[in-house]
Amino acid sequence: MAMLAPTLPEPALSARPSSVVLEFSRQQPLGAASLVIIVVMMFAGIFSDLVAPYDPLQIDFAAILAAPSGDHWFGTDAYGRDILSRIIYGSRTALVIGFTSSFVGSVLGAILGIASAYFGGKIDDWIQRFMDILLAFPIIVLALVVVAALKAAILFGIDINLIVAIAIPIVPRVCRVVRAAALTIRVMPYVDAARAAGYSDSRIIFRHMAPNVVAPFLIMFTAFIAQAILLEASLSFLGLGVTEPTPAWGLMLSGNAADFYREAPWMILFPGAAISLAVFAFNLFGDSLRDYLDPRFKT
């Protein structure tokens, strides 16, 4: 699999930020387009209060199930809440959970992967054995088991345990890829040199090896933001993720939304389109990033 054998990052990474973006857009037009979608989404998520036309929680009995119109671009739901506003606020929920859980999972996976490759032997065996166990769970099943085990713990309006539940299935997948990349770095002369110089294990891992697995790490991190958003939406759809009244895309499709296939199709069309677009953008961006960072795939 292409993603399993990433190579070292190009020097382009260390160039000036603006020229990196330009070079990336030139080489990967699809990636640039996805980056635009991501930036728009982040903007909507950060400035929801300014962008959203309505309060996402405001119930308006005068406008129950209103069709899309000038007043409500995407229509309203069964409580008369504005769907566009809920989608805009939902992007905040999706991004916060997507970013943090992918970050937690990827960082943990990367550290375990590098440690596994660096120490080798028994430690490597044990870590890999444990990862194999985690991999035997289908992603959503593992997340659901963690949800069942931990229950909700709200901090700053976000369910921390939901983030943990989404992060855990990411760990073994990142661990595998980073371990493979780290194995090739472990045999590099500079790692031997660092060890000969008497540096501590943690210094070699964090200062010498970690920077050199940045490319596969970044690729995995972006790809798993997509997965995390999708997983959050699925859990919320099942009623086991984000809970009312927090606006979340998956939640907007759950419960009785399906009763309105005929009367209010906009209730289903727009939130689902928002999930798809967000996940699509991150997937495409991760894909383009891989092609960009991995010279072997250049045309």
Added chain:
Amino acid sequence: MLRYTINRTLMMIPTLLGVAVLVFFMLRVVPGDVVEVKLRGDGGNVSQETIEMERQRLGLDKPLKNQFADWMVGMVKLDFGKSMWTERPVTEEIAIRLELSLQVAIMATIFAVLLAIPLGTTAALMRGTMVDYIVRVLTIGGLSIPSFWFGMLIMMFLLGLFNWLPPITFTPIYVDPVANLTQLIWPALAVGYRYCAVVARMIRSSLLEVLNEDYIRTARAKGVFEKLVISRHALRNALLPAITVIGVEFAFLIGGLVVTEQVFNLNGIGKLFVQSVSHNDFTLIQGMVMLLAAIYVVVNLVVDLLYAVFDPRIRYS
């Protein structure tokens, strides 16, 4: 080959044991169990005494290591215990639903593989062209569209166009094939799209890799027809990694039905899993996790053995 098979089979045991330990203790680290959901779920006022009695009846008051030992001993005898919610044997609860889920998974696999091979091959052969771009967007779309939303769109489409919705009650294929297929083809499509996308991407990238190999150049240089180069030399080798993906995705599909079954109101494994999670039904969750993990390791075993059959280098290393 026999030694390889035996070794590989024995390697399943520690993984499954690890899964058992992990799921058992994970469910019990934080307080809260089925008794609370059952008796206090609706905000009912139940005395602590009643709760303790119910716990005792279900064996939840015993020390953890005894509970675990009981469960393990039972599993060796293929007794997975009783659901703490319905009080029916876990195996029975699963058995009545497995047929439906398995059929959807198999139908989705057939659909996905049949579509993925031509899609992935064309994209690789026409790399960098418009066709490649379209396939790329279509496949990333498959990875991005949530299967439950895709299912809802299918339902809306059926309702809008034919004024018809698939029935909720399950008809086995041997009772009425037409009714069965018209019911299950839609969920199979909904989950199959993603599956197809994953496999097509795999075929594309591994075919691209194989096409760079020396033996392809050799075949072309000695004048083999391009069609034969692709079908005999390239595709045959490129399909090997695809087998892994097909296997892993199949194993995960049964878990992936968790959301899709909800949309189509199908009473399958996925729906049962969601119910057991929201009820905190430990024994049922454990039993289903073991089943899904077992499917995963067995499928992996089969994939590895297939690999060894197709690629002698693995067998002898």
